Amino acid sequence: MREYPLAPHWVTDEALVTVATMLRMFHDAQYGFNPPANAVWRSFGPPPPDTEVICHHDAAPHNVIWRPDGTLALIDFDLASPGARIYDVAYAAWTWVPLFSDRDSYTLGWKRPNRPRRLRLFADAYGLIPRDRHRLVRTIRKRIVDHVEGIRRMAAAGDPAFVRIVHKGHLRRPMRDLRLLDYERHTLEYALR
Template sequence: MTAVTISANTVTRSVAVWTPSIHAFLNHLSAQAFEGAPNVVSLSHGCEVLSLVEGQTYNYPLVGEIASDQVLQSAARLQRRLHDASMSFIHQFAVSDMPWMLESDLPWEVMCHGDFAPYNVALTEGAVAGVFDFDTLHPGTRVWDLAYSVYCWAPFKTNKVDRLGSLTQQALRAKSYCDAYELDTAGRLQLVDMMVRRLQYLVDFMRSSADAGNEDMQRCIAEGHVHSYLEDINYLIDRKQVITTALCE
């Protein structure tokens, strides 16, 4: 939702109050030689400069390479590596004192990207090579972050542009994502409920931001995004047993 300027191998964006927190995390990843996230180049005059995560980018509808099971599995493996690498950040930094765009009242296990979705990754040679747009970074649980990712990658969406395949195909894609991530049975059993909770959180966040005067959120609501999320919540609730069974097979 913010203006982005790409020049050579860098991306320039405006900053927010949580930008220093995100930079601390990205620098932490860089110190661990983590590949697949942008590096911080500079921060000055209200702008941040990050390294460009190179590769092909996509958006909904998921058509072509981004819709392949190979890409989906590579996304899940990158998210697992990101979560694993973030655990030391939780221990080394006072994350409770750092500003974040989003919040979670769940136990802090990892740093959640918050929007690890098809439109925020870059592909090279048929696999996800990197993820960008860490604005929604915040501490939380693995399943909390996975819930939104699986929802987006399956995708369990009712919008005619965003949806992909039948319920059976969506559930199989969700299972493939969980398999590649190596999510345990306990996580799979609570995943649908967590997707519902995560989407309701998003709806509440959008509404409160719009009420506070955020014009971007006001526009999103006017475009029908909240309505779509509420429809998706009902879709998940009504099909919880089918999806959970597929996830655990």
Template structure:
């Protein structure tokens, strides 16, 4: 039995501010929340049932239905890092994109920019398909939550974002800091994610370039956060190696590019 008013774990920006009341989740609302609510309604109409449904909006907060299931939080449980779980994340993204591509983009909406695809696009991407934003049922990825960063983009943007954290696309030194990633082969797992999505040959050749773009956008987002001067954010950044960690990651990806590409396309 879940207690009334249970504060939900996970997240950074909204940490401690997301509360579940039975089957309703009450959380801070973004400026573009009305458009997101219309989009979520349209997703359900187009057959994607794995997203929250809007219930209410006002006074700077929104109410959405609770998507029941399992969400992996750090340290990630073993079940969330299996090959089968990874393949199902790819399949989930494919289903989401099929529904989203059928929904016309609303003009004039102040979509989030923090992790948005710099090329834009004709469909709305989730833009934050990290481990903590995927809901599982019976060991398979079922739903997506937290659409705060949704923005127009290319389907590959969501897949590349997912690859960063699900594969994960991390250099060995950085990955070794996370026990949840111990023993995972990122080269093989990137192929599993692409196969689960049903990725075309053309998209497979482009995926690594989009991963590179994701990292550039993430770096810019972190730089903006550092400029904001939040003490906890600054401390966490330096505790994790600062920009040297990001430089090492990008150098490793460049060095391993041929190996990743071969695994994706052969």
């Protein structure tokens, strides 16, 4: 599990492309899997109507291990549950591009990234189809809102991990990310054309 700030090799285009490719392989490998109807999921809400795969829902740098041979491994599947590919892609793009304020980007290890270029690079590496490219920025926004609301719900239900997240003030950053996304929305959408 990664600690912040990230080491320089984590914030490269190579790492971004590798993560997008790995996420696509993860989705493709289990496409068509039908979980048992009585399966229990630790998720922020019911599965969406456009469920396609089992999503990781937290494919952020802190849940990726960089192996000595240069390959990456995705860990921590505690929030995995049925969902839409685009929803998983949105979360990973948010946290790997990253779509964070400049201040938060510096704190976490990125210099000010070229967000539009890196978002396009992520979408290209994943192989997003035109329909999903068109809705990616809106889906990232929805994913951030769902992230905040889900954490609040889980904390209110007494889940100790989420209570700690709320008490430590970790929801302030996603709120800043929403403001950034709203400000840069048109530039990001243009980059995905």
